[in-house]
Amino acid sequence: MTTHEGVGINVTVNGESRDAIIDVRETLVDFIRVDLGLTGTHVGCRTGDCGACTVTVDGEVVKSCLALGVSADKAEIRTIEGFAESSEHLSIIQTAFWEEFGFQCGYCLPGMLFCTEELLKKNPDPSEAEIREAIDGNLCRCTGYHGIIRAVRRAAEETSQAQREKDELRDEEVWARPGERVDRALRGRESES
Amino acid sequence: MILDRFEYLRPSNVDEVVTAITTEDEVAIISGGTWVVQQMGQHLRRPKVVVDLSAAGLSGVSTNQDTISIGPSTTYTQLLEAGDTPPFLRKVASGITGGIQIRNAGTIGGSACFAYPPSDAPGALVTLNATMVLRSGDGQRKVAATDFFLDALTTALRPGEFLEEILVPIADTERIFSYQKFRNVTGSTPIVTAGCIASEDGLAKRVVIGGAATTPVVVDLAGDESEDEIADLTRSLISHPWSDALANANYRRHTAGTMATRAVRAVREQIEGEER
Ligand SMILES: Cc1cc2nc3c(=O)[nH]c(=O)nc-3n(C[C@H](O)[C@H](O)[C@H](O)COP(=O)(O)OP(=O)(O)OC[C@H]3O[C@@H](n4cnc5c(N)ncnc54)[C@H](O)[C@@H]3O)c2cc1C
Ligand code: FES
Ligand code: FES
Numbered sequence: 001m002t003t004h005e006g007v008g009i010n011v012t013v014n015g016e017s018r019d020a021i022i023d024v025r026e027t028l029v030d031f032i033r034v035d036l037g038l039t040g041t042h043v044g045c046r047t048g049d050c051g052a053c054t055v056t057v058d059g060e061v062v063k064s065c066l067a068l069g070v071s072a073d074k075a076e077i078r079t080i081e082g083f084a085e086s087s088e089h090l091s092i093i094q095t096a097f098w099e100e101f102g103f104q105c106g107y108c109l110p111g112m113l114f115c116t117e118e119l120l121k122k123n124p125d126p127s128e129a130e131i132r133e134a135i136d137g138n139l140c141r142c143t144g145y146h147g148i149i150r151a152v153r154r155a156a157e158e159t160s161q162a163q164r165e166k167d168e169l170r171d172e173e174v175w176a177r178p179g180e181r182v183d184r185a186l187r188g189r190e191s192e193s
Numbered sequence: 194m195i196l197d198r199f200e201y202l203r204p205s206n207v208d209e210v211v212t213a214i215t216t217e218d219e220v221a222i223i224s225g226g227t228w229v230v231q232q233m234g235q236h237l238r239r240p241k242v243v244v245d246l247s248a249a250g251l252s253g254v255s256t257n258q259d260t261i262s263i264g265p266s267t268t269y270t271q272l273l274e275a276g277d278t279p280p281f282l283r284k285v286a287s288g289i290t291g292g293i294q295i296r297n298a299g300t301i302g303g304s305a306c307f308a309y310p311p312s313d314a315p316g317a318l319v320t321l322n323a324t325m326v327l328r329s330g331d332g333q334r335k336v337a338a339t340d341f342f343l344d345a346l347t348t349a350l351r352p353g354e355f356l357e358e359i360l361v362p363i364a365d366t367e368r369i370f371s372y373q374k375f376r377n378v379t380g381s382t383p384i385v386t387a388g389c390i391a392s393e394d395g396l397a398k399r400v401v402i403g404g405a406a407t408t409p410v411v412v413d414l415a416g417d418e419s420e421d422e423i424a425d426l427t428r429s430l431i432s433h434p435w436s437d438a439l440a441n442a443n444y445r446r447h448t449a450g451t452m453a454t455r456a457v458r459a460v461r462e463q464i465e466g467e468e469r
Contacts, residue, residue, distance in 0.1 A: 007201070024243070025195040027230060047231050054294055060270075063294045065234075066227045070201055071245050115293050136380050137292010 009073035013038070014082025024070045029053040031069030032079060040080040042107050044139065051111025051138030055079050061114045063137075080110045083117075092162060093117055093155040102151030104142035111138035116152050124160055126152070195233045203245040207328065207357060213244045215330050215353050220244055222355060224251075224266045224303035227295060251357070252300070254278050261366065263359040265302020272301060279366035281390060285317045288372075290380045302356050305341070308348045308408075310435040311383050313374070315342050316403025319411065320372075320388030321361045329354035338409075345407040345435060365390055369467070371459035373452045377439065384440045387452035389460050392416070397460040400427065405449035407433045412453055423457055424450030 010019050013036060020035050032041045032055065044050035046065045053064045056078040084091050090098065093116050103109055112135055119126055119134035126134065131152045132145075140148060199221075202213045214220050221229050221240035232238040251266040254275035261277055269286040272278045273296070278286070282301075289296050304314035305325070318325075318338040325341045327334050330353060341349045350356065369391040375384045386403035396416030400423070403409050412427050428450040434442035 023194075024199065024201040025197075027195070027234065030194055046234055048227055048291055048295060051292060051294060060297045061293050062298045063227075066225075066230050066298060068201070068223070068226065068230060068243075068245070071203070071223070071226070071247060111292070111294070118293055134293060136290070137294050 007070060009070060011072055011074070012076045014078055022069050024068065026069040028055070028057075028064035028067040028069045028072055031072070032064060032077070035069075038079045038081050041110055044107065049139065050108070051115070052107055054111035054114045054138070056114060061118050063111075078114075080113060083113055092158050093120070093151075096155035096158060097148070097151040100151035100154050101147040102143065103140075103148075108138050108140040108142075111135075112140065112148055116155055119152070120156055120159055124156060124163075126156055128153075196236055197233075197239045199240050199243050201243050201245065203248050205248045206250060210244065210246065210249050210355060211328060211330055211353075213242070214355055216242055218242050220352075222246060222306070224306075225268060225298040225300040226303075227291075227299045228303060228307050228309075251302070256363065259363050261361040261363055263301060263361065265305070265356045265359060266300045267302070268298060268300050269296035279321060279361055281321060281366060281370045281372060281388065282317060282361075284370070284372045285313050285388075288374055289313060290376075290382070302359065305338075305359070306348060306350060306356055308342050308344075308346050310345050310407050311385075311404040311437075311439075313383060313386060313403065316386045316388055316401050316409040317372070318359065319403075319409040320370075320390060320399075320401040322365050324360040325349075325356055326358035326360060327351075327354050328357035333357065335360075339411065342408040344433075364393070368393075369395075369460055369463045371456045371463070373455045373459065375448050375452055382439060385445055385448040385452045387449070387456035389456040391460050391464060395464055397457040397464075400453045400456050402427060402431075402449045402453060405435060405445040406431045407435050410449070414457070420454040420458065423454050427453040 006021055006023060009022050022031055029041060029043055032038050041055055042052035044052035048063050048066050055064045057072055057075050084094060093113055097103055115135050123130060128149060131149050204210045204213050218241035220242045221238055223229055223245045246266050252264040252271060254267060254277045255262050256277045261279060269289045272282055272286040301314055304312045305318055308315060323338040325336045325338060327336060336349050343349055371389050373387045383404050385405050387400055389397050389400045392398040398414045398416045400412040401409050410430050412430055428446050431446045431449055434446055436442040
C-alpha cells in the first residue's frame, strides 16, 4: 500500500483508459489540466468555493482542487470535454445554456453543467428555488445567474420532451435534434458576424 | 501543486490505517479532503505522511439494536440518502453549503476531527449525544462528543489515533427536534447554530450552541423558562467565545441567545401542535 512520489496510476477519462506517472503532491485538477491536457476544467480559487474545477469521479460530482490526483487511481473521471454525447453534437443541457445565454466566458461551465445534470437526474421538473440550490456551489462572474436559471429550466423541459418523444419515436431521430439546433444556432451566429 | 514531499498511503482496512498512522512523523489523514488538501496546498499543513481513508471501508450508516453507527467517512450526500440516518442529522446535512460537490465529498468525521468552531458537525454531534470511537495501536476508546471537542481546532484525538466510528443513541433520534442556523447569506459558513431535541418527557430541556464559542456549548433548561431567560442564560454560558473575520465574539454571543430561543420555540410549537 506504500506509494512514493512518481507513482503509476490508471484512470478512465471520458471513457478512455489513461496510464500516467503522477507526483503524489499534484491535486486532481492539476493532474487533469497539466498531465492530461484537459484544460476545460478550470481553476478559480483552489479553496472549494468557485466550482470551476468540477468533474465527476466514479459518478460523483466533485471539486477537483480538493482532491489529490493519486486518490483517483482506478477511478472513472468525466470532465467537461466528455460532457457532450459526441464531439459533433452538444448535449441537451449544453444547448439550453447556449440558447438561453447561460454563459458568457464559460469559465464556470464545468460546475454549472455537471450540477445541472445531477439535478435533472434526481428531479426532472425543478422549481426556481431548487435550481438555485443545485447550482449554489458555483460562482459565475459574467451572467448574473438569470440566464443560467432559464437555461436549467429549458434543459429540464427539453430533457422531459426528449424523453417523451423517445418513448414515442425511434431513438436516432430524437437524439439528433439538440445537436441540429446547435448547428443552426452556430450558423446563425456566424452569419451575424 | 503541494510544495512539501510526503509519502502517500491508502490503507484498505482499519488495521492498516492503524499501522499507517503509527509513526513519529507528522501525519495528515484525508477523509473527504475538503479541508486538508487545500491546507496542504497553502502550506498550512506540511505532513510527512498522508493517509487516505477512501479505501478503508469507513463510510455508511447502520442500526444495531439501540444505536446508530455512522462511519466517519460518510459524506453529507450519503447521510441524506441512507435510510438509517437520524432525522436531525439529515436536516443538518441538507444545510451544508458549497454545493452538491461539497456534500458529495465532505464527511461528517472529517468535519468533527477538524473541530472548526463554526462548522455544523461539532454542535450536531453534541446535540445527538454521540459517542466517538477512537482507535489506535493500543485498541479502542470511547469519548462522549461533549468531551471530544477540547478547543478550537483541537480534539481528544492523540497522535497515532483516528476516529473509527460515531455512535448515536436511537432513543434521542426519534423525538421532535429543531436545528436553527444563522449565516450571513445562504451560501456562507454558519455563524451560530442551535440544535434542540425534545427530552423524553416531551420538553425542550437541552440546547446545543455551535459557532459562538471555541467548542459546542450545552444549555441545560428546566423546560419552563421564558424566551428572555433562555437567551440570557445562553449568552452567560459562552465563556470561551469564538471570533473571526465573519463575526466577532460579541456578535456571536448575542446571536447565540437569539438562536437558542428560536430552537426552543420551534420545538415547543411542534409539541403543542402534536398535543392539539
Ligand atoms: C465551499 C465550502 C463550503 C463548506 N460549507 C460548510 C458548511 O456549510 N458547514 C460545515 O460544517 N462545513 C462546511 N465546509 C467545511 C468542510 O469541507 C466540511 O465540514 C467537511 O465535512 C470536512 O470533511 P472532509 O472529510 O472533507 O475533511 P478532511 O479534509 O478530509 O479532514 C479534515 C480534518 O480531519 C482529519 N480527519 C479526517 N478524518 C479523520 C479520522 N477518521 N480520524 C482522525 N482524523 C481525521 C484530517 O486529517 C483533517 O485534519 C465547507 C467547505 C467548503 C470548501
Ligand atoms: S478551483 Fe476548485 S472550487 Fe475553485
Ligand atoms: S460565464 Fe463567465 S464565469 Fe460564468
